[in-house]
Amino acid sequence: MSAAPSLPVRALAALGRPVVAAARATLELWGVLIGTLAGIIRSYGKGGRRPRGAVLAQMYAIGNRSLVFVAVTLGFIGMVMMYQACLQFSRAIGDLSQVGLQFLRLVVSDFGPTLTAMMLATRVGAGIAAEIGSMKVTEQLDALRMSGVLPIDYLLVPRFLASIVMTVALTILGAAIMYGAGGLTAWLSFGVNPRTFFDPAMVQPRHLALGLIKAVTYGAAIPIVSGFCGLRARGSSEGVGWATTAAVVGSSFAVIALDFALSVGALWLFGGDL
Amino acid sequence: MIGERTLTLLGARAIAVTREVGGIALMTGQVLRALLPPRLDGRELVRNLHRMGNRSLPIVALTAFFAGGLMVVQSAPFVKRLGATSLAGWAAGYAVLREIGPILIGLMFSGRVGANNTAELGTMTVTEQLDGLRALAIDPIRYLIVPRVLAMLIMLTALTIIGDLVALVGAAVVAYLVLDIDWRTMYFSFADNLTPHDFFHGVYKSVAFGAAIALTSCYFGVTVKGGAVGVGRAVNAAVVAAAVSIMLLDFFITYATA
Amino acid sequence: MTARAFVEFIGVEKAFAGKPVLRGMDLAIGKGEILYIIGTSGVGKSVTIKHLVGFLPIDRGEIWFDGQRVDQLDERGFYPVRRRVGMVFQNATLFDAMTLTENVALPLRKHQGLGWKAALADARRRLAQVYLADFADRYPAELSDGMRKRAAIARTLTLAPEVVLFDEPTTGLDPVNARRIDRLIRELSRTLGVTAVVVSHDLPSIMSVADRVAFLYQGRVHALATPAALAASADPIVQQFIAGRSSGPMETPGF
Ligand SMILES: Nc1ncnc2c1ncn2[C@@H]1O[C@H](COP(=O)(O)OP(=O)(O)OP(=O)(O)O)[C@@H](O)[C@H]1O
Ligand SMILES: [Mg+2]
Numbered sequence: 001m002s003a004a005p006s007l008p009v010r011a012l013a014a015l016g017r018p019v020v021a022a023a024r025a026t027l028e029l030w031g032v033l034i035g036t037l038a039g040i041i042r043s044y045g046k047g048g049r050r051p052r053g054a055v056l057a058q059m060y061a062i063g064n065r066s067l068v069f070v071a072v073t074l075g076f077i078g079m080v081m082m083y084q085a086c087l088q089f090s091r092a093i094g095d096l097s098q099v100g101l102q103f104l105r106l107v108v109s110d111f112g113p114t115l116t117a118m119m120l121a122t123r124v125g126a127g128i129a130a131e132i133g134s135m136k137v138t139e140q141l142d143a144l145r146m147s148g149v150l151p152i153d154y155l156l157v158p159r160f161l162a163s164i165v166m167t168v169a170l171t172i173l174g175a176a177i178m179y180g181a182g183g184l185t186a187w188l189s190f191g192v193n194p195r196t197f198f199d200p201a202m203v204q205p206r207h208l209a210l211g212l213i214k215a216v217t218y219g220a221a222i223p224i225v226s227g228f229c230g231l232r233a234r235g236s237s238e239g240v241g242w243a244t245t246a247a248v249v250g251s252s253f254a255v256i257a258l259d260f261a262l263s264v265g266a267l268w269l270f271g272g273d274l
Numbered sequence: 275m276i277g278e279r280t281l282t283l284l285g286a287r288a289i290a291v292t293r294e295v296g297g298i299a300l301m302t303g304q305v306l307r308a309l310l311p312p313r314l315d316g317r318e319l320v321r322n323l324h325r326m327g328n329r330s331l332p333i334v335a336l337t338a339f340f341a342g343g344l345m346v347v348q349s350a351p352f353v354k355r356l357g358a359t360s361l362a363g364w365a366a367g368y369a370v371l372r373e374i375g376p377i378l379i380g381l382m383f384s385g386r387v388g389a390n391n392t393a394e395l396g397t398m399t400v401t402e403q404l405d406g407l408r409a410l411a412i413d414p415i416r417y418l419i420v421p422r423v424l425a426m427l428i429m430l431t432a433l434t435i436i437g438d439l440v441a442l443v444g445a446a447v448v449a450y451l452v453l454d455i456d457w458r459t460m461y462f463s464f465a466d467n468l469t470p471h472d473f474f475h476g477v478y479k480s481v482a483f484g485a486a487i488a489l490t491s492c493y494f495g496v497t498v499k500g501g502a503v504g505v506g507r508a509v510n511a512a513v514v515a516a517a518v519s520i521m522l523l524d525f526f527i528t529y530a531t532a
Numbered sequence: 533m534t535a536r537a538f539v540e541f542i543g544v545e546k547a548f549a550g551k552p553v554l555r556g557m558d559l560a561i562g563k564g565e566i567l568y569i570i571g572t573s574g575v576g577k578s579v580t581i582k583h584l585v586g587f588l589p590i591d592r593g594e595i596w597f598d599g600q601r602v603d604q605l606d607e608r609g610f611y612p613v614r615r616r617v618g619m620v621f622q623n624a625t626l627f628d629a630m631t632l633t634e635n636v637a638l639p640l641r642k643h644q645g646l647g648w649k650a651a652l653a654d655a656r657r658r659l660a661q662v663y664l665a666d667f668a669d670r671y672p673a674e675l676s677d678g679m680r681k682r683a684a685i686a687r688t689l690t691l692a693p694e695v696v697l698f699d700e701p702t703t704g705l706d707p708v709n710a711r712r713i714d715r716l717i718r719e720l721s722r723t724l725g726v727t728a729v730v731v732s733h734d735l736p737s738i739m740s741v742a743d744r745v746a747f748l749y750q751g752r753v754h755a756l757a758t759p760a761a762l763a764a765s766a767d768p769i770v771q772q773f774i775a776g777r778s779s780g781p782m783e784t785p786g787f
Pocket of ligand 1 (some may be wrong): 571574576580
């Protein structure tokens with residue numbers, strides 16, 4: 001007998017479906033991360049084939065695609081932020097001598113890594129998802145498996161390692177440009193002496209450490225989220241398009257959420273000393 | 275020689291960028307011309323508003339909430355050191371309304387709606403559906419592009435206004451959870467220090483960002499070449515161009531309205 | 533001034549990236565006529581009909597439509613022409629985000645000034661005329677090639693065009709569906725006086741429907757005759773094409 005399920009049951013099912021889907025997706029996402037870490041151990045452990053050439057090629061691809069992009073965007077946003085900060089400081093406190101110190105602390109521990117990673121999420125994330133997604137829908141991943149190569153080892157491990165290295169490198173570049181552009185703005189628009197502005201006294205090892213941890217975390221998260229989106233691509237070219245846009249939004253949001261988590265963690269550790 | 279090769283590469287890239295900027299300017303002209311006289315396909319406009327809003331509201335709200343919270347966390351060491359709890363709302367609200375809110379919401383909107391729009395128009399282009407419209411004596415600019423541009427512009431502005439509210443709520447929630455600052459203090463910190471000017475500063479920006487995202491995403495969509503692979507490439511180019519435009523516009527608007 | 537044919541190509545030349553495709557093509561088409569354009573793949577048949585509706589600009593020559601020179605028009609100037617000259621593409625180009633009914637209703641709403649409801653009702657009626665009543669609410673991706681082509685024809689006819697350009701309307705269809713399309717073209721011409729220009733490789737269709745056939749070869753109209761006369765032609769190149777022999781005097785690029 002198959003009586004129609006009662007209303008509460010149907011309502012529960014309707015509510016449950018997206019929850020189940022989300023839970024499954026989260027599980028899969030962690031699966032991709034664990035698979036990639038295992039892949040690194042396989043590749044770099046005894047008897048593994050180290051993908052050194054592939055990592056270098058990916059590093060070059062990321063750097064080549066994103067260097068100018070990161071430099072331009074971070075430069076402009078550095079100018080804007082400094083401008084707004086100076087406006088506000090001069091209105092509220094009337095003294096701009098502290099502005100450089102505070103700005104440096106923020107750039108090193110937050111804006112530098114986070115905004116660089118937001119830009120990379122757009123550029124690199126979409127690329128990874130499109131590549132892996134189109135290999136998936138054209139059954140090239142199955143072909144890899146048939147020849148005894150794990151797709152994660154072959155595709156994701158080099159991108160993962162390259163992304164971490166390049167995110168750190170581009171963060172250093174982006175933060176430097178942002179800081180420089182901010183100093184220039186403070187000097188030209190508000191007459192802040194560059195010598196007072198470019199004073200690294202306030203930056204302590206913990207700020208550098210926090211910035212570095214963030215950069216590494218974002219660098220790891222972007223290829224994992226994007227690879228996950230690419231591996232989920234179904235159907236034809238439309239599926240690849242969907243995977244690409246999902247990767248952009250997914251990895252951008254991952255950056256914001258991780259930033260939040262790490263910042264709160266650091267605040268909890270150091271409190272007012274941060 | 276390495277220097278020579280790099281120069282050639284840079285030159286080629288500069289030419290490509292110039293061509294794209296020219297193409298986007300041309301499309302802007304066509305869109306404006308199609309709006310005079312303003313014969314607008316209201317149906318298409320409403321359909322696009324509905325779709326785009328549906329698609330992006332959740333992620334925008336989530337982003338805005340975190341953005342508000344983040345700004346509180348960033349100002350927290352300062353606030354804690356000085357014990358100036360009344361400053362927390364001021365710093366976070368100012369940053370969110372003027373900069374962080376419009377930029378992050380714009381980037382998310384570009385990734386969600388702009389990228390999707392490029393993929394859709396790109397697929398229509400490579401399957402000759404745009405020529406299909408032209409053959410029916412229907413102008414693709416008027417029928418397809420104008421409603422999408424207007425819808426993105428209106429939707430991003432609306433989402434930024436909503437996002438501003440959500441971000442302030444996020445700031446208050448995080449201030450309460452992390453800094454133990456109660457709601458009333460946060461509320462008065464907002465109300466006493468933030469001016470309508472701060473709010474509108476961000477809203478102007480979102481209008482410009484919406485136009486930039488719309489025009490770049492449509493341009494890269496209708497100029498797709500080379501089948502499905504070309505569509506993927508166009509999506510990538512569109513989101514990058516949108517991000518650069520957002521940063522540039524942010525800069526110019528900040529200075530122009532100073 | 534000499535009297536012009538309804539549609540006339542005069543010395544039309546077109547090259548892509550320096551590679552000539554049309555090299556001084558002359559062709560005159562009478563009102564109400566069914567003219568078939570044949571020729572080997574890549575000879576420029578699709579290019580020829582795209583010139584008439586302004587999808588591709590010509591390099592040299594003239595194109596006339598109903599006493600008006602059209603080859604110098606810009607994109608905006610072509611819109612009035614396109615309302616009178618309909619085109620059915622090789623691969624249907626239905627809008628895949630819309631159902632069949634919505635596809636057909638779109639030009640009705642845009643050009644006949646119908647409201648959305650009225651346009652949808654009219655679209656359904658028109659789909660029924662091409663035997664698609666049962667599929668009116670399906671999306672193009674859910675249909676067969678033949679159905680899509682018929683829907684595209686119905687959509688083109690909404691503008692009541694005086695000339696319809698068909699790009700390979702029967703290619704890839706089974707014989708039954710192909711003959712249905714043939715009948716549709718003939719009826720259009722006989723009952724509504726529509727001029728039909730049909731690009732085709734389909735010999736049975738050519739023999740039974742065409743009033744005249746233009747055989748394109750090396751960028752020009754090599755032969756222009758009734759189907760029967762063409763089949764009986766002594767020209768060795770025409771003979772090779774009609775008989776479908778792989779070797780002969782014909783020079784085809786790429787082989
Ligand atoms: N937009 C274009 N850009 C570059 N070359 C083109 C373009 N359109 C057509 N061509 C070239 O012009 C030539 C004629 O193409 P056309 O499409 O007219 O061939 P056709 O006669 O319709 O062939 P088929 O029977 O295969 O459809 C081909 O060599 C083609 O490569
Ligand atoms: Mg053709």
